[in-house]
Amino acid sequence: MSEHAPLGGKILTKPFMFFALLFLIAMAFLAARFIFGLGAVTNLSDGYPWGIWIVIDVMVGTAFGCAGYAVALLVYVLNKGQYHPLIRTAVLAGLFGYMLGGMAVMIDLGRYWQFYTLLWPGYVHLNSVMLEVAWCVMAYIVVLMVEFSPTVLERFGLKNAQQKLSKVMFLVIAVGILLPTMHQSSLGTMAVVAGNQISPLWQTQLLPPLFLISALLMGYAIVPFESFLASLGLSRPLETNLLSKLTKVMLVVTGFYLVLRFGDLLWRGALGYAFVGDLDSIMFWIENALFVIPILLLAKQANRNHPRLIFLSAVSLLLAGSIYRINTYIVGYHPFAGGTWHYFPSVGEIMVTVGIFSLEVMLYLIVVKTLPVLHRVEAK
Secondary structure, eight states: OOSEEOOOSOSSOHHHHHHHHHHHHHHHHHHHHHHHOGGGTOOOOSSOOOOHHHIIIIIIHHHHTTHHHHHHIIIIISOOGGGGGGHHHHHHHHHHHHHHHHHHHHHHOTTGGGGGGGGOTTTOOTTOHHHHHHHHHHHHHHHHHHHHHHHHHHHTTOHHHHHHHHTTHHHHHHHHHHHHHHHHHHHHHHHHHTGGGBOTTTOOTTHHHHHHHHHHHHHHHHHHHHHHHHHHHTTOOOOHHHHHHHHHHHHHHHHHHHHHHHHHHHHHTOGGGGGSOSHHHHHHHHHHHHHHHHHHHHSSGGGGGOHHHHHHHHHHHHHHHHHHHHIIIIITBOOTTTTOOOOOOOHHHHHHHHHHHHHHHHHHHHHHHHSSOEEOOOOO
16 A cells, blocks of 8 residues: 555635635736736836746745755655655645746746747857756756656556656656755845845845755745645644654754854844844844744744644744745845835736735645645544
């Protein structure tokens, strides 16, 4: 018997239909975007060429998608085999996060019909960090598909194909660890290029490792987050023992991140900007308070066995990593030209973002109910 099994049950439930409605609303705004252009739906401008479609849907969405990367590091690099039951759900989260992030890029591109030039030799700029990110993300989506394919093969009883694939899977896993390491750090590099248009609270040469480590944290946090929601909404036992062990990893990585973050601010003499009392400083403290909360909640061993505290810690880390990216690219970004540029997302931008995440939830429900993704957990 496989250690994984389809959840089964009705797909068209009330929650599913609710998310479907949100997605349909988003599609209406997308229709306006593709018919009348970006200006008809967004509040983007020459000063703020990137809004929440890039910052939330891509930078935050792909960080959520680092679940597969984070768990693979534990299982295959650090040889922590006890986390292997989490691999399939983590890879699924990664696949959806990256595919929908790619979808958001296509929505945001002004000349989306020229997307093919990313792969056309006459157009590429090999010294462009954005090109490296684009290529890595496209390649990683393919890798995630291959990593998830054993689930599909198992569902249809194709054991021979599974066995053949398993012989080369170690190469796929190796590439799957390399690619996120490259492009998640490069998402930080793109902010470095913006120079002093970004507040000293976020602008630093250490943005690449900070983005990578925070993405790793969000990857770990999405695992208990999804597990808790699956337990609550899909009526299955919670894997508390396994998640409790994962919280130790989350605490170590969070501590390392905070030491690096505040050590950098002190080294550069930029911590004083956190006490100015403006929006930048307020958002800075909110961001870092959310990173500290899991340490306070899970410092005691007994608390790491408490499902609600594990869930709250995961939510806190996901919010912290998300706000860190929003602060870097939107809140802490102050374009030149005398501060005349301002940005706040339009209703259309917000609804499209909500619709993309709603689509991810719908796809998740369909897949876990029809394919052997979730680990078998015996009810106590």
